[in-house]
Amino acid sequence: MSAHRAPPPWWYDAGREPPFVARLLSAIYGAAIRTRLALYRGGLLRRRRAGVPVLVVGNLVAGGSGKTPLVIALVERLRAAGWTPGVATRGYGRDDSATPLWVDAQTDPVRGGDEPVLIARRTGAPVRADRDRLAAARALVAEGCDIVVCDDGLQHYRLARDLEIEVLDAHRRHGNRRLLPAGPLREPVERAAACDFHVANAGDGDANVGFGEWPMRLLSGHALPLLGGRPQPLSSFAGQRVHAVAGIGDPERFFAMLRGLGIAVVPHAFADHHRFEADDFQFGSDLPVLMTEKDAVKCTAFVGDRHYSVPIRAELPEAFWIALLDRLPHRPGAPA
Template identity: 70%
Template sequence: MPLHARILAMVYGGVIALRHWLYRKGLRRRHHPGVPVIVVGNITAGGAGKTPLTIAIVERLREEGWNPGVASRGYGREQAKLPRWVEAGTEPHLGGDEPVLIAARTGVKVRVDGDRFSAAKALAGAGCDVVICDDGLQHYRLERDIEIEVIDGQRRHGNGRLIPAGPLREPVERAVACDFHVINLGDGRDPGVEAGFGEWPMQLRFGQALPLLGGRPRPLSAFAGQRVHAVAGIGNPARFFDMLRGLGIAVVPHAFPDHHEYEAADFEFGSRLPVLMTEKDAVKCAAFHTELHYSVPVSAELPEAFWVALLDRLTQSPP
């Protein structure tokens, strides 16, 4: 490992330690919006499955009679410091791809703001009685009642080193303080990936392929034995490709950087095959999709005991 990477990691670790100390001593203040706050996040850079879990939590809480709202930074959006309400029809470059996806899937109120406390306060003021903060584990200004760490089952905490020497945003010890540890097992087919002691297993299940031009959904089994172009601009594209291969689909993979802003030229693959892409990618392709393009939604499944434990913890949170 290059010496400069180790030195930068030490400097980064010092900044993190100072920030923690300032909050611990009260020199920086935490703020609570007045309704319970659930933070879904991770201590590693890159995707771990936070968005599917956030959607699952929203849907379950609504079934239980809560009125949830989602606070997010809206990574990569224009005018990043400008607070904004996000709806299903919001342009992803204004609202962020993940917030637009969450709004489209759930229909709940979604607020993006660089200041997660301000977003949570706006949601509480709009009638939400619980706030789910998507990717806010390191945003300490927002006081939270429940912390959920999401762990990629294949990569876990990597080499255990801080950025840029490794993938960690914070030391591994930080994860111990979280109330729940959810491990993303993908489709659960990899026998080498399993939940450990104190971890809750989460599996991702595909829905039907949704034509971006509209029309009837197609079961993914209809693509089995066929070659398709698979597009993923997410934190771990390989998981999406492997899940499709697990269904017998012959994948021609096209991996893009996380939060990639697509152009029509990105889809000039040289062959007219069906194009299967993640929901997060699909929300950014409305301007140039064709009859060949499909969005493949995923849903997170967790054991009922997880929901019992989460709801029990939530009802114990102060109003």
């Protein structure tokens, strides 16, 4: 069984000084990042366009922050507005990641990656997994997409973008505001100011959402049996003990959501993108098992009739969607 790897304690405790080696490596990493940024800003490295509007969703902080639910919500809202969206993604953790791949609802998550398969299943949109985000975006355009949502793409500057959306955890925020490995940041914290929108994942509340940030709530009301059958209201598990399984960036967020519904959680935290095996579910007691949807796509081959997936949907203020759509270029074929 693979345990969840918690971040170093100093990442989210400004009162703890990171070790000297971490601070030294952070300084070296920061110099490389700033040099790369300067080369793009100076035009020595070129950004290239995909031929259609590109929306990039990403974060400055290493680890999960709620990007996937937001990407799903974006695809659905763009489609409702008349666009034909596609999703460009790296497909973190997939086998043979050097080979580009079309991902659909039937793709094995080992080949396609757990998040791309989940996005494909939930949206039905074309999903292209490729380490080269520009090549992925152009492949989507060739398939008829007139807008591209780039998942986890803030640091991939070669692909020119029309809008950038930073997603951050409203509770953890930017941690100690230091660069890796002394802190959780992939880029200097001032990079956030260049993003067009800032979405704060507040879980089921609005705590710690800052000025100029849009609150995002992650909601779920039911559980889906993995072997098929009727959805069960999550309220039906209230007062019961359940095994809760989460292999995501912050498993505690999932556990807290279930506890907030009155469910007695026996937590089982795994590393983000963990590749599950049957032995991972040998818990020693025959309780219902609730797991995140991202984990469930990898587990259908060895689960039983007491295993459930808990789908999550992102809810944002309607004013966010109005502001976002207002910033997009005029859609081809739409009435003037």
